[in-house]
Amino acid sequence: MxxxxxxxxxxxxxxxxxxxxxxxxxxxxxxxxxxxxxxxxxxxxxxxxxxxxxxxxxxxxxxxxxxxxxxADLPEGLVLHRTRVQRICSPSGRSKEFSVLGRVIDxxxxxxxxxxxxxxxxxxxxxxxxxxxxxxxxxxxxxxxxxxxxxxxxxxxxxxxxxxxxxxxxxxxEVGVCLEYEMAGVDIDPAAAEMYFGTASAPGGYAWIIPLGEDVANVGVGTRPPYLLGRGLREVLDSFISEHPIAKEKLQEGSVTAVMRGLVPxxxxxxxxxxxxxxxxxxxxxxxxxxxxxxxxxxxxxxxxxxxxxxxxxxxxxxxxxxxxxxxxxxxxxxxxxVRIREVVDGMMKSDRLMDALFGILPPDQMKAIMRGQIPKALERVGDLMASR
Ligand SMILES: Cc1cc2nc3c(=O)[nH]c(=O)nc-3n(C[C@H](O)[C@H](O)[C@H](O)COP(=O)(O)OP(=O)(O)OC[C@H]3O[C@@H](n4cnc5c(N)ncnc54)[C@H](O)[C@@H]3O)c2cc1C
CATH class of the missing domain: 3.50.50.60 (FAD/NAD(P)-binding domain)
Structure with a gap:
């Protein structure tokens, strides 16, 4: 050439x-x-x-x-916003949070x-x-x-x-499919990156709100095709925004200013x-x-x-x-x-009741450990139980 x-x-x-x-x-x-x-x-x-x-x-x-x-040396000019906590919302709407210092980059x-x-x-x-x-x-x-x-x-x-x-x-x-909107004019908690679980709003995955500023956020949903049961990803994300009892209060007045799609291994x-x-x-x-x-x-x-x-x-x-x-x-x-953690949680994701039970037994520090790819004892016991069913 x-x-x-x-x-x-x-x-x-x-x-x-x-x-x-x-x-x-x-x-x-x-x-x-x-x-x-x-x-x-x-x-x-x-x-x-x-x-x-x-x-x-x-x-x-x-x-x-x-x-x-x-x-390690990321220029400050690339950081749009900072968050202090990660908040996890269970299918029944209970939430737990733990400290995670995060940057949202351009x-x-x-x-x-x-x-x-x-x-x-x-x-x-x-x-x-x-x-x-x-x-x-x-x-x-x-x-x-x-x-x-x-x-x-x-x-x-x-x-x-x-x-x-x-x-x-x-x-x-497996490959996950994601759809995400950038939304402006939303009424969010700018200090928190949020994850929402539940079969209606995020079947087989989770929905998220990642603040980009005081009233701007990336709002998305990620799942795997077999869990969609014929629903389109757009339908799932739109219903999260307009129908989820907690998220709709934050998002339904906002405007979509960008649409992004992608795959995640x-x-x-x-x-x-x-x-x-x-x-x-x-x-x-x-x-x-x-x-x-x-x-x-x-x-x-x-x-x-x-x-x-x-x-x-x-x-x-x-x-x-x-x-x-x-x-x-x-x-x-x-x-x-x-991957092991995801496999255990997969066994529970089809049932909001089971996900709520798991949510109930995990204290916030163990949730943080799970997000970091560490397997706390409580989750190991759940995995053993699921395997023996
Ligand atoms: C909707 C969505 C939201 C996400 N949010 C987050 C998040 O908040 N935080 C996080 O850590 N991760 C997030 N991820 C995951 C993250 O984006 C990826 O893990 C990351 O980009 C991986 O980087 P990469 O360099 O491996 O691949 P990529 O960033 O995908 O880069 C691959 C590049 O290769 C190029 N390319 C492909 N094929 C060819 C070819 N044949 N010839 C030449 N070029 C080619 C593509 O154009 C692309 O530029 C998200 C993913 C999605 C889909």
Missing amino acids: AGGLDEVEVAVVGAGPAGSVAAETAARLGAEVVLIERKREIGSPVQCGGFLPEIEELEGLLPKAKIPEAL RRSFDRHLAWRAARAGARVLVGVRAELQEGRLHLSGRASGTMDAEVVIGADGPGSATARGAGLAARG AGGMPPAIQRGNVLLAGDAAGMVMATSGGGIPLAMVGGRAAGEVAARYIGGEAALQEYPEWIAEEMGRELANS
């Missing part, structure tokens, strides 16, 4: 948080890196709630992870900022270019076309990753995240907490590890097979636990 890019050391497919951090890391360590993004404008359209726990919370969430500099500018960091570190960025991995070679189309051979390919191309498919790494777990990591010269990172590798759907910090942690392994491999200092071990060490336990 034109521009001397027929052969590169590291090709990163996808300039989301995983890909940009991978590209920045590998370039800083001296590798020749190309970052390929199919969108013409990185970060747009947004498909995210933008909720990011503060660093001290992340250290509790992923205690063994190496937090990338791009996450996701569009955030993704651009991360790509700028990669470019400053020396990565070559191609936008408006789709990359498809076929028989070990990248086929590019769009603003640049041709083929590209890379010594290492990092697939950071999100849920439904074509790179994973092309490498024969596509065995994936809900089944954890696939059995393999590396094959030959291909490494997967972020959503492409199922690096999302199955308890919350939160994936931005995990994508960045995964991207950093992928970028470092790739550069060290190019430098003759590491084998690519080390990558899954690094990931297992940094966040394997939390990811696996979050």
Whole structure:
């Protein structure tokens, strides 16, 4: 292809948080890196709630992870709003809350900022270019076309990753579907990120209100298709806004100012995240907490590890097979636990009565632990009970 890019050391497919951090890391360590993004404008359209726990919370969430500099040194200009608590609302309308210090970021500018960091570190960025991995070679189309051979390919191309498919790494777990509105003129608690459970408002998942300011919020619902029982996601979200006894008081006078849709891996990591010269990172590798759907910090942690392994491999200092071990060490336990927790909760989600009972026995600190992918004793007992039914 034109521009001397027929052969590169590291090709990163996808300039989301995983890909940009991978590209920045590998370039800083001296590798020749190309970052390929199919969108013409990185970060747009947004498909995210933008909720990011503060660093001290992340250290509790992923205690063994190496937090990338791009996450630790987030410019204040990218933070739209801050929250202090997470509030969970049960199907019958009872609520419990616990302290979680959170930032709500401007996701569009955030993704651009991360790509700028990669470019400053020396990565070559191609936008408006789709990359498809076929028989070990990248086929590019769009603003640049041709083929590209890379010594290492990092697939950071999100849920439904074509790179994973092309490498024969596509065995994936469940995928969640999400619909989200940005709403203005709402009467919310600006200090609280809220999650609502219940078969009517969020069958098989949860609905959320993430404040973007005093009277603006991202309001969404995420679930898995079998739980919708023929209902459309839009119908579910609209009825949450206009009919949920608590949420409607906050939301029904608001106006929808943006609509966002997207997929979220809900089944954890696939059995393999590396094959030959291909490494997967972020959503492409199922690096999302199955308890919350939160994936931005995990994508960045995964991207950093992928970028470092790739550069060290190019430098003759590491084998690519080390990558899954690094990931297992940094966040394997939390990811696996979050899937186990989701499986236990899945068994109860079809019944509001059971969900309310679970809600009743869990004190707020244990709810926080669950969100962090830790399994408290009370939930283990519930899991054993469900398994014996
Ligand atoms: C509605 C919704 C709300 C969410 N809210 C939150 C939240 O509040 N907090 C949180 O932590 N997480 C949230 N998530 C999850 C979070 O958005 C993802 O986990 C995160 O974006 C993963 O980053 P990534 O870099 O792995 O993938 P992505 O951000 O999906 O980036 C992948 C990139 O690859 C590009 N790409 C895809 N295919 C190709 C190709 N063939 N060639 C070139 N480029 C390609 C895409 O255009 C995209 O830019 C939400 C998800 C959804 C859908």
